[in-house]
Amino acid sequence: MIRQSFARLKNVTALESGFSVTPRPLISHSEIGLLKKDIPLLYSGSFASRQYPDEWHYRPGFSKENVTREVCNAWKSSPTIASLVLSPTIAEYVAKFMGWSSIRVGQDDVIQKPKSEVSKVGWHRDFSYINSNFTGGGEDGCTVWIGLDGATEENGGVKYAVGSQNWAMEPLRDGVDSGFMSGASDPLAYLRRYTEGVQDDIEISCPEVAAGHAIIHHSKVFHGSSNNRSDDNMREAIVVHYINGDCQWKESKSSLPWGDASYIYGRYRRVGEVELAEDHFPIVWSEGGEGDKAITPWVKTYIGEGMGIQEG
Numbered sequence: 393m394i395r396q397s398f399a400r401l402k403n404v405t406a407l408e409s410g411f412s413v414t415p416r417p418l419i420s421h422s423e424i425g426l427l428k429k430d431i432p433l434l435y436s437g438s439f440a441s442r443q444y445p446d447e448w449h450y451r452p453g454f455s456k457e458n459v460t461r462e463v464c465n466a467w468k469s470s471p472t473i474a475s476l477v478l479s480p481t482i483a484e485y486v487a488k489f490m491g492w493s494s495i496r497v498g499q500d501d502v503i504q505k506p507k508s509e510v511s512k513v514g515w516h517r518d519f520s521y522i523n524s525n526f527t528g529g530g531e532d533g534c535t536v537w538i539g540l541d542g543a544t545e546e547n548g549g550v551k552y553a554v555g556s557q558n559w560a561m562e563p564l565r566d567g568v569d570s571g572f573m574s575g576a577s578d579p580l581a582y583l584r585r586y587t588e589g590v591q592d593d594i595e596i597s598c599p600e601v602a603a604g605h606a607i608i609h610h611s612k613v614f615h616g617s618s619n620n621r622s623d624d625n626m627r628e629a630i631v632v633h634y635i636n637g638d639c640q641w642k643e644s645k646s647s648l649p650w651g652d653a654s655y656i657y658g659r660y661r662r663v664g665e666v667e668l669a670e671d672h673f674p675i676v677w678s679e680g681g682e683g684d685k686a687i688t689p690w691v692k693t694y695i696g697e698g699m700g701i702q703e704g
């Protein structure tokens with residue numbers, strides 16, 4: 393795998409590969425234990441905050457057992473998961489890496505990947521369903537994929553098309569190219585649509601990640617994951633898609649109430665407004681300088697200090 397010094401680089405945009413594994417854990421073993429205990433409650437529909445998450449793919453006894461499971465914006469439903477996703481400690485670490493003076497949560501995903509022949513996640517760019525909606529620095533987003541188990545090729549760790557954040561954005565079919573659940577991850581033919589006539593080889597890398605560590609990747613890098621072939625674990629991860637605190641909805645040319653915002657994101661846009669609602673996109677850390685966005689006040693009431701190992 394490509395070696396790059398995480399600390400020396402200022403921003404995920406500067407990474408040649410489009411991703412980097414954090415050199416230190418972001419959360420402790422006891423925090424991992426709390427999160428792992430909470431995930432089955434979440435999937436079973438026991439929502440401690442009494443709020444449904446925004447997406448809920450997998451219900452025990454109802455859904456297929458062998459596909460990858462995903463809940464989105466679980467922070468709304470579980471204060472335990474919120475204490476990771478909205479954590480100011482982790483947000484500060486990421487904001488400083490990105491060079492942002494304030495940072496918002498764009499979306500979370502809670503992932504369970506069972507051992508199975510059909511648990512792969514299709515190649516996709518987070519940009520096509522998240523960051524393409526925003527302007528003001530929001531288009532240059534980053535995703536933080538936090539492993540609750542060690543992740544390897546064998547148990548379906550995330551794999552990347554190295555450098556693909558620099559590939560053309562076309563052909564882009566929004567909502568199809570973000571085919572998270574499509575499982576179409578292995579045919580490189582899918583990726584070749586982007587590299588034809590530009591480069592011959594596509595390098596795929598699956599970085600190993602120890603439990604509690606994270607991968608930070610650029611919103612435009614293609615990624616997906618293979619089947620979990622491991623006998624001994626249900627591979628779990630919590631993913632936080634962060635955006636710059638300053639980002640706004642793109643000005644709209646559309647007369648639709650949700651403007652040009654698409655797919656799931658259209659539901660969060662208020663008619664005629666370009667400001668992002670903090671109810672859905674809370675500001676989780678800010679330098680607090682003049683002109684910087686302030687941290688969303690209810691975050692602390694909801695999660696207290698939050699999880700996360702302090703740097704240093």
Ligand SMILES: O=C(O)CCC(=O)C(=O)O
Nearest residue numbers: 501503513616617629631
């Ligand atoms: O955990 C995985 O297998 C894939 C996660 C992912 O692609 C994402 O959250 O964008």
